[in-house]
Structures are given as structure tokens and as C-alpha cells.
Amino acid sequence: MDFLVFQYPMISVQACLDGILLGILFALIAYGMALQWGVMNIINIAQGDLVILGGYIAYFMYLYGIHPAWGVIVSPIIMFFVGIAIYKLVINKVVDRDLFISILATFGISILFMQLMNFAFGADVVLANSDYGTTMLFNNNVVLPNSKIFSAFISILFAICLVIYMKKSKLGRAIRATAQNARAAKILGVDTEKVYAATFGINAALCGVAGALISITFTIHPYMGLPYTIRSFMIVIIAGLGNLPGVAMSGMGLGVFEEFADYILGTEFRIGSVFLLLVLILVYRRFKLSRKREYLK
Amino acid sequence: MKINKIIVSFISAAVILLSTSVVSFAKVVGDKIVLGAAISLTGKYSSNGVHTQNGYNMAVDRINSMGGVKVGGKTYKFDIIYYDDESNPKRAAQLAERLISQDGVEFMLGPYSSGLTKAIAPVTEKYGVPMVEANGASRSLFTKGYKYLFAVLAPANLYLDVAIDLAVEKNNGKPVTVAMAFEQDAFSQDVRLGVLEAIERTGSKQVIDDKLPKELNDMAATLVKVKQMKPDVLVVSGHTKGALTAIRQISEMKVDVPMLAMTHCDAAKLSKQHGKNSQYALCASQWHKTLTYKDDFFKDGMTYDADFTKEFGYAPPYQAAESSAALLVFKDAFERANSFDQKKVRDALAATNMQTFYGNIKFAEGGQNVDKPMVLFQVMCDDGGKCENKVVAPTKWASAKLIHPIPSWSQR
Numbered sequence: 001m002d003f004l005v006f007q008y009p010m011i012s013v014q015a016c017l018d019g020i021l022l023g024i025l026f027a028l029i030a031y032g033m034a035l036q037w038g039v040m041n042i043i044n045i046a047q048g049d050l051v052i053l054g055g056y057i058a059y060f061m062y063l064y065g066i067h068p069a070w071g072v073i074v075s076p077i078i079m080f081f082v083g084i085a086i087y088k089l090v091i092n093k094v095v096d097r098d099l100f101i102s103i104l105a106t107f108g109i110s111i112l113f114m115q116l117m118n119f120a121f122g123a124d125v126v127l128a129n130s131d132y133g134t135t136m137l138f139n140n141n142v143v144l145p146n147s148k149i150f151s152a153f154i155s156i157l158f159a160i161c162l163v164i165y166m167k168k169s170k171l172g173r174a175i176r177a178t179a180q181n182a183r184a185a186k187i188l189g190v191d192t193e194k195v196y197a198a199t200f201g202i203n204a205a206l207c208g209v210a211g212a213l214i215s216i217t218f219t220i221h222p223y224m225g226l227p228y229t230i231r232s233f234m235i236v237i238i239a240g241l242g243n244l245p246g247v248a249m250s251g252m253g254l255g256v257f258e259e260f261a262d263y264i265l266g267t268e269f270r271i272g273s274v275f276l277l278l279v280l281i282l283v284y285r286r287f288k289l290s291r292k293r294e295y296l297k
Numbered sequence: 298m299k300i301n302k303i304i305v306s307f308i309s310a311a312v313i314l315l316s317t318s319v320v321s322f323a324k325v326v327g328d329k330i331v332l333g334a335a336i337s338l339t340g341k342y343s344s345n346g347v348h349t350q351n352g353y354n355m356a357v358d359r360i361n362s363m364g365g366v367k368v369g370g371k372t373y374k375f376d377i378i379y380y381d382d383e384s385n386p387k388r389a390a391q392l393a394e395r396l397i398s399q400d401g402v403e404f405m406l407g408p409y410s411s412g413l414t415k416a417i418a419p420v421t422e423k424y425g426v427p428m429v430e431a432n433g434a435s436r437s438l439f440t441k442g443y444k445y446l447f448a449v450l451a452p453a454n455l456y457l458d459v460a461i462d463l464a465v466e467k468n469n470g471k472p473v474t475v476a477m478a479f480e481q482d483a484f485s486q487d488v489r490l491g492v493l494e495a496i497e498r499t500g501s502k503q504v505i506d507d508k509l510p511k512e513l514n515d516m517a518a519t520l521v522k523v524k525q526m527k528p529d530v531l532v533v534s535g536h537t538k539g540a541l542t543a544i545r546q547i548s549e550m551k552v553d554v555p556m557l558a559m560t561h562c563d564a565a566k567l568s569k570q571h572g573k574n575s576q577y578a579l580c581a582s583q584w585h586k587t588l589t590y591k592d593d594f595f596k597d598g599m600t601y602d603a604d605f606t607k608e609f610g611y612a613p614p615y616q617a618a619e620s621s622a623a624l625l626v627f628k629d630a631f632e633r634a635n636s637f638d639q640k641k642v643r644d645a646l647a648a649t650n651m652q653t654f655y656g657n658i659k660f661a662e663g664g665q666n667v668d669k670p671m672v673l674f675q676v677m678c679d680d681g682g683k684c685e686n687k688v689v690a691p692t693k694w695a696s697a698k699l700i701h702p703i704p705s706w707s708q709r
Contacts, residue, residue: 011521014521018518115339118339122344123344124344124566125536125538125541126570127541127570134549143524143549143551218515218542219514219542224512224514227512263521263522266507267478267510267519
């Protein structure tokens, strides 16, 4: 236990801001997961590996002298097609099956991706330097790397674009219709096969954006995908499907919670406390659900 | 028809199995001494696994071309059977079994990393197979009473305690305050124990003791604490990802600390990935090319560095150098034992007392090398942004003077 955070109030401000910036980035990945979960009923274990692959695209641009920030444009384009390819090869065969089969299939894709990335890019930890500098606030007591601010800004931008696209465009409407009732959508002339492929592609593109941002703010490594999958899974569980404001809020909430857990309980309990929170939320939900059921009886 | 096919495939499989095992069933075939090694050629340790393999191969070629190993008046050449352990401890243990019981290997070289060495050591111990390892530094390897395990490298608890001593020395012998951030794995926790001992010995004080997760890529929280507590020394150990993350976030968050000590800087190619931001970082290393140890095969560190770079196209990290040294130790032991009897070779290994280009080698009871201190180098950059690692401690080997305290970010 450490009460540094209470002794120095500026640390709380720092923790909140760090958590919010981190949470926004996680929320972007989680939104992709929520989208395909809602539309296709698939929990994509390979989510984190798609993120890392997107990160490598930005990293290679950086290696060839292009500023890695351009990765947020190039990476989603490439990843969109990677997503469609994965859909055509594997996902379309499991999309109507039960959840367990799709978890197994995407788990397999995850392992394959890890090994392929390790084979192609090597096992070294890499990063792309943006040289964005630092923003100092409150008399230099709060420090925010501009790369983190940039990440959050880009994440919000992409999220807003996506929401507008889902609301206004024809494909967006088709995706939402399929999410509500795939059979009815099919009867009404929606090509659900195409909708599924597009959804998976969009999800992969979002992962690509997030990956590029992660290579700028943190580090990437072929085996670092799983924590991103788990975090986005948790955000979706907390927020519920098809609930973008919920995903954003729970993403930021989780980020802040993690930071405070780090300061108060210690770094070693950071991830553990997040899992504890997940368990508590699931128990609470079940409790609420069972009360409702009794009421209905 | 189907049954026929199955029978045929069974028989052919059996034939293949027999033929391979017959060919390789001997530890010394003709004029060859066959050593076995399970190495991480794929998986998360693959880059360091390859450094290890390159180090082994380099030494095998060198020793063979310079006359080989003389045992009982006859000259033998080294040969190594490699298997890929996929960076997986279970697989490594299986492969060790296979090397010993199927391939008949009677002498082993170590894998990469403490974790995998820990998995293999019980197997080699069970069969009484002497193993010289070069990449397992965890202290727990040397406290289990293994009789057949020999490590050419210094144990993990000696990695960074030098830094604390150095900080105290720079503080005119007065105790210092220390912030620690260590990954939660066997190696880094051993490094932490060493630092804790040094803190106690010097009467210093720890002000932060963070344990970082295995998937570490964000240590902003730790660094915020460092900013508030203003310790004299910040010690970080979390393999390459720890080193890279620390430098990135220290430079982004403008954390000023008089001394920053880390592990795995050269494996992380710190100065290449971070350029001038990595300047002034102190790094623990098993070996550095400027050390003046000598031997007959590789001459000295500078020559080794040049030869290795010529052959493999990159400068050797210490992981490669220590691996090469393992072969030199084996050669020396075989010649002194003048036999291929495992017990005799084991006793000869235990009595090793030699100098190699990598350092002096003399094994303690537990198998760790006690005759080679760790060195600390500091990343130093010129105005053009070109960075170099220069040894600054211990004083005996120093090729440059330690820059202390690190200039603050506002002055850089």
C-alpha cells in the first residue's frame, strides 16, 4: 500500500490524465471488438495480434524514413484487406456456429499470427519514434507526452468518423440491421455475407490504427497482443454490445482505475486489480439479472 | 488397400527412425566430439537464441580450424546437434531427454535464458551429462546443488549491485536513495535481490520498489513516482522491453535522475533505437569488446568483435561472446581430463581456471563463474548523434570516465 497519491495531489491529476488517454486508445480497440461481436457473434481472440500487426506497418514506415504518424492512414488501409482475407479464409466458415468454435478458430489465428510475425519481423522489441515532445502542465508537475495526446486525438477522430459512417451510409445501415436480426436483414435484401466481410475488415482497420498509435506511444513485440485482446474484451463486457458511449466511458474508466491501482496497490497489482474488477462486475450483473428473473416470475 | 498403406507407412517410419538413431548413436564418432544443444530458434527468445547459436558456431569453427581438441594423443573436432526448443521450457526438457537418450549425446551446451536452463538442468543432472551453459544467470540455478551444471557467466544478482556502489562512491561514500523497477520474472527478481543486498550493505534507502508486469510496455506510473521522490539512482530491469520502455518514457516525461542503471541495453540496441535520448544510461554487461582479457583462439575482445561482425554481419552482443566462451571451456576440460569419461570431464570442468577473451573462468561449488566481474558501460553520444557504449566501471576496466550526475533534460 502506498499513499503517495494522496500526499501529492498532482499525482492524482497525472494519473487521471494518463488513464484517460490510455483508456481512449483501448476503447478504440474495444469498439472494433464490440462491433464484430454484436454483428457476427464472434469473440476475436486475435484482436490484439491484429493491433500488433498494424503497429509493425507503422514501424516499417518509420524504418524507411516515413514519419510513423502516417501509419494511422496507411495501416488501416492495409489491415482492412488483411481483415477481409481472414474473413474469407476462416471466419466465414465459423460465423454461424456457436461461440466456442469461433473462439477456437480466432485463437488459432492468434497463434498463427504471433508465430508468423515472429518469423517475419524477429522477436526484438521495437518502437517508432515520433519526436513529438512533451506538454508540461501545472507548473511542470503534470507531464503528458504529446504522442499520447496525439493517440487519443486520433482515436476519437476515428471513432467519430465511424459513428457517422454507421449512421449515415448504406453499408452502415446494413451492418446495424444485420446486428439486430441477421435473418430478417437477409430477407429484406441485405447481403449479409458482404456485411460480415466488411465488419471484419473495419474491425481490422481499427486495430491497424490502434497498432500504429501503440508503436508511437509504447513498444511492440510479436507476443504482446494478448493483453490488448483481454483489455478490449473487458471493456466490452463492462459496456455491453452496441454501446459506443459505454465503450468509451468504460475504456477511460478502466484506464483511470488501472493507474490508481498502480499508485495505491503497487505496480504488481495493476493487471490483477483489473481482473478483480471484471469478476466483481460479472457477479454484480448476475446478481441483478437473477433479481430481475425472480421479479418476472 | 487402406490397411496395406498403413502397414507400409508404419514400416517406413520405423526404418527411418532406426536408421537415424543408428547413425547418431555415439557421443564421439570417429574424430568428432558431438555436443547437444536445445536452442530457441523460434518463439519469443529467438533473437537471443540466434546470438547464442552464432556464438557456439563461431567457436566450433575456430577451435576446429586451429587444431581441434587433443585427447589421448588423438585430435578431435567439435560438432553440435541443435534442436529448436521454440522458447518453451517443456519442449526444451523433452529435447534434452531426446539428445541424451536417443542421440546419445554425452555433453551438452546450454540453451538461451535462465528459464530454459532451469528446465534442462534436472535432465542433464539425472543422466550425469556435463553441461556448460552461457545464458542462464538466475541465482536459483546455482543453489540447487547441481553437480553437472557450469555457467561461464556471472549470476544475476551481480548485475546491478555495482551501480549502487558506484552511486555511493560518487556521493562521497554517503548512502543514497534508490528507486527500483523490476519485471516479475526469475532473472529480474534476482537482479533485484542483488540490488537490495547492495542497498543494505551501503546503508542506502529504497524509496520505490515497483514490480513490473511481464507484458510491460508502460511504466509511466513508476516514473511519476520517481519525479516526486527524486531518488539518487533509478534501477530498471525488464529485459529489452524494459530498457526500451524506460528510455522512451524517461525522455518523454523529462524525468531527471542523477543515475540510471539498466540491464539488456545492448540486446535492445538502445542507442540505435533511441539515439541521443539513451545517452548517459548505465548498463550492466557480462562482456564488452574493450576488456583486455586474452586467449589463443579469439585473441581479445576487439578481434572477436571484428571477426564476428565479418562472419555474421552484426556486432556481437555479450550473449554471443559468452556462448563462444563455453566451447573454450569444454575444450580445455576435455584436454585436461584427457578422456571422454563423463565423470572425469565433470571433475576437469569443476577445476577450470582459465582466461578467455570473454573473461576469467573459475567455477564455484554451485557452478557459477566467480572469477569474472560484471562491467557497467555508459551510453555516450557525440554532437553528431552517434552513440557508443563505453565501459566506466569497475575502474580497472574503464575506458571512459563516468558522467555523473546526468545533466537535466532542460540542459540537454
